[in-house]
Amino acid sequence: MRVVVTGATGRTGGEVAREVAERGHDLVPVSREPSGTIAGADLRPAEDLPALLDEAAASGDAVLVDFTVPVASAEYLSAAAAAGVPAVVGTTGFNSEGTAALREAADSVPVLKASNFARGVQALLNVVREAATALPDYDVELTETHHNGKRDAPSGTANTLLDELDDAREDALDRTYGREGEDPREPGQVGVHVRRAGTVRGEHEVMFADNDEVLSLTHRAESRGVFAAGAVDAAEWLAGREAGWYEFGDVIGDGGDDGV
Numbered sequence: 001m002r003v004v005v006t007g008a009t010g011r012t013g014g015e016v017a018r019e020v021a022e023r024g025h026d027l028v029p030v031s032r033e034p035s036g037t038i039a040g041a042d043l044r045p046a047e048d049l050p051a052l053l054d055e056a057a058a059s060g061d062a063v064l065v066d067f068t069v070p071v072a073s074a075e076y077l078s079a080a081a082a083a084g085v086p087a088v089v090g091t092t093g094f095n096s097e098g099t100a101a102l103r104e105a106a107d108s109v110p111v112l113k114a115s116n117f118a119r120g121v122q123a124l125l126n127v128v129r130e131a132a133t134a135l136p137d138y139d140v141e142l143t144e145t146h147h148n149g150k151r152d153a154p155s156g157t158a159n160t161l162l163d164e165l166d167d168a169r170e171d172a173l174d175r176t177y178g179r180e181g182e183d184p185r186e187p188g189q190v191g192v193h194v195r196r197a198g199t200v201r202g203e204h205e206v207m208f209a210d211n212d213e214v215l216s217l218t219h220r221a222e223s224r225g226v227f228a229a230g231a232v233d234a235a236e237w238l239a240g241r242e243a244g245w246y247e248f249g250d251v252i253g254d255g256g257d258d259g260v
């Protein structure tokens with residue numbers, strides 16, 4: 001399979017490129033500033049992406065994997081749709097316009113978007129849903145921690161977890177981003193706390209508390225390889241599917257994740 005990787009010089013895109021090569025796929029790494037090689041393949045200029053995708057489509061078995069920024073991702077997805085190449089999107093932080101662009105691409109090609117390609121996070125989503133249903137009156141607080149280079153806050157995964165909580169509770173929770181000064185907790189709130197420091201790959205904790213007890217559910221990614229492996233699993237699964245919108249839960253047969 002030919003795998004075109006955009007953002008190939010990025011932290012996660014680089015890991016994806018290495019995973020693609022390790023699995024023996026034909027790697028086409030793409031960058032806005034191509035210079036040198038990655039995992040033995042020459043970096044190719046992002047401005048050539050439409051032609052690279054046309055070539056990849058002609059090979060008969062191709063997928064685009066994108067870990068970039070929303071504005072670039074939306075543009076890259078349009079190019080994939082024009083070339084007829086399925087796309088896996090790991091980029092997070094889309095606004096409604098960006099999400100609409102991805103959804104539009106999914107009218108012509110299969111698009112799989114996930115805010116988190118770790119299998120443990122898929123399990124966490126299920127467990128959080130169960131806990132929120134079993135403990136309908138407990139206070140909920142969410143804390144996420146990422147490395148100091150992360151752009152969007154809260155993380156896409158945090159937003160997906162918040163959506164899951166809303167689905168499980170009768171009334172949507174009021175998202176309260178941090179607290180300061182005279183700011184007591186109100187019923188129906190979910191506190192959302194964001195930390196950015198060092199090289200932390202990604203940590204999410206959902207805490208339920210009441211009745212003199214605390215239930216704390218935590219996922220911690222210990223390397224970016226986790227996301228890269230999940231994204232390449234998704235790419236292998238997506239190739240050859242019908243046009244439409246897919247989620248990582250479809251790949252591991254475990255329900256959905258529609259976070260943006």
Ligand SMILES: NC(=O)c1ccc[n+]([C@@H]2O[C@H](COP(=O)([O-])OP(=O)(O)OC[C@H]3O[C@@H](n4cnc5c(N)ncnc54)[C@H](OP(=O)(O)O)[C@@H]3O)[C@@H](O)[C@H]2O)c1
Pocket residue numbers: 006007008009010011012013030031032033046067068069070071072089090091092093114115116117118152156227
């Ligand atoms: N879904 C998941 O499991 C998962 C896991 C980790 C990260 N992520 C998400 O993946 C995205 C990338 O994260 P990262 O930590 O790999 O970021 P990063 O190290 O900053 O890499 C992003 C890459 O995007 C490319 N890019 C294209 N257009 C750009 C623009 N206008 N401005 C800046 N960069 C641009 C750059 O590569 P070139 O210069 O080579 O084009 C850059 O290296 C983020 O949205 C992050 O939240 C998702």
